[in-house]
Amino acid sequence: MRHTRCVTTTIDQDHPAGVAITTDLWRTAVVYQIYPRSFADSNGDGTGDLPGITSRMPYLRSLGVDAIWLSPFYPSALADGGYDVDDHRDVDPRLGTLDDFDAMVTALHAADIKVIIDIVPNHTSNRHPWFEQALAAGRGSLERDRYLFRDGLGGEQPPNDWESLFGGSAWAPAGDGQWYFHCFAAEQPDLNWENEAVREDFRRTVRFWADRGVDGFRIDVAHGLRKDLSEPYPPWGEIADVIRPDGSHPLWDRDDVHEIYADWRRIFDSYDPPRFAVGEASVHPTRRARYASAESLGQAFNFAMQDADWRPEDYRQVINGGLADMIDFASTTSWLLGCHDTPRVATRYGLPLDDDRPAQQVARDWLLADGTTPQLDTSRGERRARAAIMILLALPGSTYIYQGDELGLQEVADLPREVLEDPMARRSTKEKGRDGCRVPLPWSAEGPSYGFGQQIAHLPQPEWFAAYAVSVQEADPDSTLNLYRGALALRPELFPGDDFRWIESESSVLHFARPGGVRCITNFGAEPVALPAGEVLLSSAQLDHGRLPGDSTVWLRVP
Numbered sequence: 275m276r277h278t279r280c281v282t283t284t285i286d287q288d289h290p291a292g293v294a295i296t297t298d299l300w301r302t303a304v305v306y307q308i309y310p311r312s313f314a315d316s317n318g319d320g321t322g323d324l325p326g327i328t329s330r331m332p333y334l335r336s337l338g339v340d341a342i343w344l345s346p347f348y349p350s351a352l353a354d355g356g357y358d359v360d361d362h363r364d365v366d367p368r369l370g371t372l373d374d375f376d377a378m379v380t381a382l383h384a385a386d387i388k389v390i391i392d393i394v395p396n397h398t399s400n401r402h403p404w405f406e407q408a409l410a411a412g413r414g415s416l417e418r419d420r421y422l423f424r425d426g427l428g429g430e431q432p433p434n435d436w437e438s439l440f441g442g443s444a445w446a447p448a449g450d451g452q453w454y455f456h457c458f459a460a461e462q463p464d465l466n467w468e469n470e471a472v473r474e475d476f477r478r479t480v481r482f483w484a485d486r487g488v489d490g491f492r493i494d495v496a497h498g499l500r501k502d503l504s505e506p507y508p509p510w511g512e513i514a515d516v517i518r519p520d521g522s523h524p525l526w527d528r529d530d531v532h533e534i535y536a537d538w539r540r541i542f543d544s545y546d547p548p549r550f551a552v553g554e555a556s557v558h559p560t561r562r563a564r565y566a567s568a569e570s571l572g573q574a575f576n577f578a579m580q581d582a583d584w585r586p587e588d589y590r591q592v593i594n595g596g597l598a599d600m601i602d603f604a605s606t607t608s609w610l611l612g613c614h615d616t617p618r619v620a621t622r623y624g625l626p627l628d629d630d631r632p633a634q635q636v637a638r639d640w641l642l643a644d645g646t647t648p649q650l651d652t653s654r655g656e657r658r659a660r661a662a663i664m665i666l667l668a669l670p671g672s673t674y675i676y677q678g679d680e681l682g683l684q685e686v687a688d689l690p691r692e693v694l695e696d697p698m699a700r701r702s703t704k705e706k707g708r709d710g711c712r713v714p715l716p717w718s719a720e721g722p723s724y725g726f727g728q729q730i731a732h733l734p735q736p737e738w739f740a741a742y743a744v745s746v747q748e749a750d751p752d753s754t755l756n757l758y759r760g761a762l763a764l765r766p767e768l769f770p771g772d773d774f775r776w777i778e779s780e781s782s783v784l785h786f787a788r789p790g791g792v793r794c795i796t797n798f799g800a801e802p803v804a805l806p807a808g809e810v811l812l813s814s815a816q817l818d819h820g821r822l823p824g825d826s827t828v829w830l831r832v833p
């Protein structure tokens with residue numbers, strides 16, 4: 275037996291400073307992402323809400339997660355699913371009140387579940403009082419300086435040809451010859467982080483929620499806050515590729531963004547225990563660790579896993595990269611298969627592998643074709659997604675689970691265009707948008723919204739949702755829900771610490787060892803493979819006469 279890579283030291287021993295910031299809990303936490311408008315609707319208005327979350331506490335407890343991350347629940351016109359925030363320190367009345375928020379946090383804490391909320395510092399909504407004041411106050415005003423207003427080139431001509439990430443121009447007219455910059459939808463004007471009033475307001479926001487008992491923060495677009503909008507502007511063609519290894523892009527991942535997080539770090543650390551933070555930073559892999567460093571946010575999403583195809587070499591590369599981050603940069607790593615921005619994992623893995631396009635792109639193109647082509651194999655996708663989550667949960671580091679993935683839910687591809695909520699669908703001809711993974715959860719096989727609420731849900735649920743309902747899966751010991759529960763229950767005992775080593779195996783198999791003789795073995799091939807002698811602890815599919823069938827993972831304890 276030969277070890278292809280050996281990671282034997284723990285971060286605690288090598289880098290005590292990292293541990294002070296990101297405590298053991300966060301280094302290994304399993305975090306469940308709740309997209310509140312689509313989780314549970316307590317008042318029958320078709321939209322999920324905070325009391326709905328509180329009412330599902332037994333479910334969250336039975337899942338065995340350490341924390342939840344709540345996507346935005348702030349007042350919003352929903353121009354971008356709540357990421358267009360009218361007031362960063364309040365609850366959208368459709369989702370509840372601040373009292374409901376406090377009751378939810380109390381219930382979560384009583385269930386021993388920590389709470390992470392989303393902070394959206396790159397932009398406000400265009401209904402935010404600051405933006406309304408900026409439009410009214412006019413050119414050169416202090417009010418406009420909180421945002422990024424620039425003079426246009428005359429007539430209908432914006433200041434430059436830069437594009438929004440949602441498609442179309444990144445500039446919208448103020449109506450008086452000036453234009454405001456927006457990386458995302460026009461309803462999301464970007465803030466000017468050179469402005470002290472902006473900085474002070476977000477310090478206040480962080481303290482506001484930390485004082486209410488929030489344990490951590492997910493920082494939206496963490497790599498986008500600092501910008502260089504000085505002239506001459508480079509043409510869009512020169513900067514359209516936003517991922518750079520050196521911090522030189524005018525809009526993304528600039529070195530000085532970390533000054534903001536060093537400032538917040540002082541606030542996080544003024545609490546006992548220190549507040550946790552994780553950055554959403556789509557940056558060059560060599561730059562991710564800056565966000566995850568002890569001086570900055572402490573953790574950064576590693577999106578590589580959700581970009582990976584179902585191939586052993588892809589997984590091996592992503593795992594090596596994530597573990598190297600942990601060791602080289604004294605941080606923790608995070609693994610995830612999906613979130614509210616990505617076609618669901620069971621669907622990505624159920625579509626044919628394509629040598630020219632990553633699975634995410636195949637899934638987006640399939641969505642654009644309303645799921646008609648290519649052919650989706652739902653059972654293969656769910657089988658692979660089950661195998662995949664067992665890999666993630668066996669790794670050192672923290673894992674994020676997107677609501678509904680624990681049910682093996684598929685992407686909803688055939689939502690009629692007229693019900694789509696995502697601005698991406700409106701602004702782009704190349705994307706159908708992200709609504710297909712945001713369809714409200716099915717809790718039971720019957721009812722107008724499959725137990726989500728008393729009435730139909732804000733996005734229509736397909737009939738096939740009934741078969742994935744929580745109540746159906748609870749009754750089936752082999753369901754994906756019960757696999758998640760079983761894996762999460764075993765994880766703390768089976769996978770302590772950071773020790774990890776690869777075990778050499780045939781090319782279609784991924785095999786690694788964790789402490790105490792525990793092995794995680796995945797067969798990516800089509801034919802069953804022999805397993806080492808040992809005690810089977812959990813498997814994502816039934817073994818075939820003691821062999822591991824294709825597209826499945828087993829946890830074993832070897833003597």
Ligand code: NOJ
Pocket residue numbers: 354355357394458494495554614615
């Ligand atoms: C990232 C969020 O995950 C996404 O949903 C949102 O559209 C953008 N940030 C803009 O806030």
